[in-house]
Amino acid sequence: MTVIHSERPRILIADDDKSILSLYSKVLAGNKTAQAMFTDATLEGLACKLFGKTEKDERALSFDLTTCHQAEEALEKVQESINNQDPFSVAFLDVRMPPGPDGIWAAQEIRKIDPHVEIVIVTGYSDIHPREIAKKVPPAHKLLYLQKPFHTYELEQFAFSLSVKWNSEKELADSEKRFRTLVEGSPIGTVIIQDGMIMYQNRAMKVFSKYLPESMMLKDFNAHPDDLQKLIYLDKCMNQKEFHPFECEIRFIPFGMKNIDHNIKWVHCTCSQVEFAGIKSAILNMMDMTRIKELEKLAMMREKMVSLGHVATGIAHEIRNPLSGITIFLDAIKETFEEIDDTEDIEELLDHALSAADKIESVIKRVLDFSKFSNPRLKLTDINIPINDAISLSKVTLRKAGIKFKADLLPNAPKIYIDAQLIEQVILNLITNAADALKDIDVKKNILIKTLADKKKLYIIVADSGKGISDDLKEKIFDPFFSTKKNGTGIGLSICQRIIIDHGGTIQAGSLKMGGTQFKISIPIEKRNNSR
Known part of the structure; x- marks a missing residue:
């Protein structure tokens, strides 16, 4: 329930009796006692008490009243408040408002428009039992009854208490919505676990859904054989009576996949303790580190190749110099023997030596090609x-x-x-x-x-x-x-x-x-x- 609300709690009054409406206005529209009670119940009032603030705003903040005589009119006012994103916190509805529909009908219709408003059924006499009214206007915890004639202090207390309750529920709903937006929009998978069972998981957990077994038990995740002990220890830490925070990296494999190397996912897991639905639970955060691991591996390979490239260049240089000399000497010897008769055997040996030198030169060229790093022209x-x-x-x-x-x-x-x-x-x-x-x-x-x-x-x-x-x-x-x-x-x-x-x-x-x-x-x- 995200709304833009007035500084003053908004209250709707529906009663066909003008004198009753006048009483509501007199008691609620400018009452400083109710204002002081409401202010003390807000965070500002608590801050004054907790942190020793002495300067309070002495302005008289009364309730913002809207009055009407008929049920249809009350319904229109509620619809208008929702359209303007400035809803009512409390609605006081008289049961009998002739000649139109009664307050119970109004309460039913208002609930359809604004399910969060606190409703007070006000009556001097009703032929409908409160239990029947509660069935018609759920939920029961947002419905109260006020019997006529009522005391002004009763009216003040109803307006004050229900406004504080409405405001607290609104703040709680807004806080929960912000939390859910944060968690649901997070790229980190979040799981809440009680007694080994997954109670809640956010959208990011869909990334890991193919690694989850049908049992949804943490210990049954399909972990890499080398990381199985980590998973067992993680499960133990999260399910024993004395909770132990734990952090580790585990490799997971999709169910049904046998090619481990091509389908593996690196997941960074951290677990801590939270309270969920009033029960101490474990919260597990899972971050996909696969791409990071791949980049680390590529960086390591690149560094390794650079180092080996430098070594290869040095070796090739050291070999190439004396090899060039050997080739020159062999060519000179061959030319010398060409002038002598019956040198076929010697020439054959020299040809083999030159061929071997050429092969060494070819190897050196390939080594140099390997060590020559250049950007590809993409x-x-x-x-x-x-x-x-x-x-x-x-x-x-x-x-x-x-x-x-x-x-x-x-x-x-x-x-x-x-x-x-x-x-x-x-x-x-x-x-x-x-x-x-x-x-x-x-x-x-x-x-x-x-x-x-x-x-x-x-x-x-x-x-x-x-x-x-x-x-x-x-x-x-x-x-x-x-x-x-x-x-x-x-x-x-x-x-x-x-x-x-x-x-x-x-x-x-x-x-x-x-x-x-x-x-x-x-x-x-x-x-x-x-x-x-």
């Missing part, structure tokens, strides 16, 4: 363009290797900000790796490229029908200089990861249920600044 592009370019470059090689290739690309994929050349490099590298993984496979040599999208991200999936990848290698394969191939440099996937991170995205590896390896790339759809 342009709004159809993701299918770099993917199709990479496919075109790979088709001949894949066909010769007997590999079946399938592309399942979104026909109307949302355009995203990418460096098409770099993305093509990533896709080409993943296709090459997939082809290498299928070399030793006799049947079902298949490679699939698929694109998906949601409101925030576009996904690229590159999958093969090979032997798959073990869990302990899923993260290691992105480490620089780590390779599962005999002649691999261990730089290709590191470069791919760096490119995707520079696009503000992620790349993950995993094994498929039917066998084979899958790489999943996610890139934000929205425009963003360059990472570096």
Whole structure:
């Protein structure tokens, strides 16, 4: 009940007797005693008593009276007060107001317009029992009776007490509304729990709803196996007799989801104690930290790559100088032996040495490419363009290797900000790796490229029908200089990861249920600044 109300409590009087209306006005319209009682009951009066304030406002604040003679007129006044957002706190209604409807009818109709007003039924005689009136004009706690003739002090006390009650209920309702607006609008999920059962949850908890079991019991949340003990301890802290505040981070998995790595949510949980419905309860706040964790991981990877890039540059520089000398010496020796007969064996050995030097130079070039950090040139592009370019470059090689290739690309994929050349490099590298993984496979040599999208991200999936990848290698394969191939440099996937991170995205590896390896790339759809 949010209203703009008068400084003085507004009271409605409905009585067909003019002398009675005159009495109401005399007692309530300018009575300083009632004003003093009302002021003392307000926060201002309490502040004077609690904090020692001695300067009080001595102005005579009487009740703001509105009088009328008939029930229909009273109804009009109430409707007008609601329209003006200046409602009445109390309505005194005479039971009999001939020739029109009676006060009970008026009370029923007023309740429909303003359910918060305090109603006093005033009568000298009524053939209706108060219990019957209470049934017709609920709720009973907002309905009182005043018998004629009444004493002025009774009238003052009724007006004062009911106005204070109305004002207190209004302030309480406003306070509750502000609290609910704050809690319901908060991005932090809030849950109130009693005896392990969830009693209240705000809208933000819908984010976590897929992690809640049907039982709605906290201990039954689907937590990551490594964080299960944290959840058990949290549940214990919130349900034992001696409450203990607790704070932790727990990873949750949606019910029915088996792919833990791709669906996990990091949640920061804090619990404290509150009183809810008169019972001591635990309040649990849950904040989704998944995106923050992802950014932390990306930042850590970026720092790691920068450090390794500096090291790689230094190593490449140290190797390249003596390597250049070796190459020059080998060329000179070869030229010298060309003037001598029967030097075929020596020339062959020198050719092998030069070939080895070229391979070292190639490795050094790739190391330098890895260490060379530059911002991608982001342009709004159809993701299918770099993917199709990479496919075109790979088709001949894949066909010769007997590999079946399938592309399942979104026909109307949302355009995203990418460096098409770099993305093509990533896709080409993943296709090459997939082809290498299928070399030793006799049947079902298949490679699939698929694109998906949601409101925030576009996904690229590159999958093969090979032997798959073990869990302990899923993260290691992105480490620089780590390779599962005999002649691999261990730089290709590191470069791919760096490119995707520079696009503000992620790349993950995993094994498929039917066998084979899958790489999943996610890139934000929205425009963003360059990472570096």
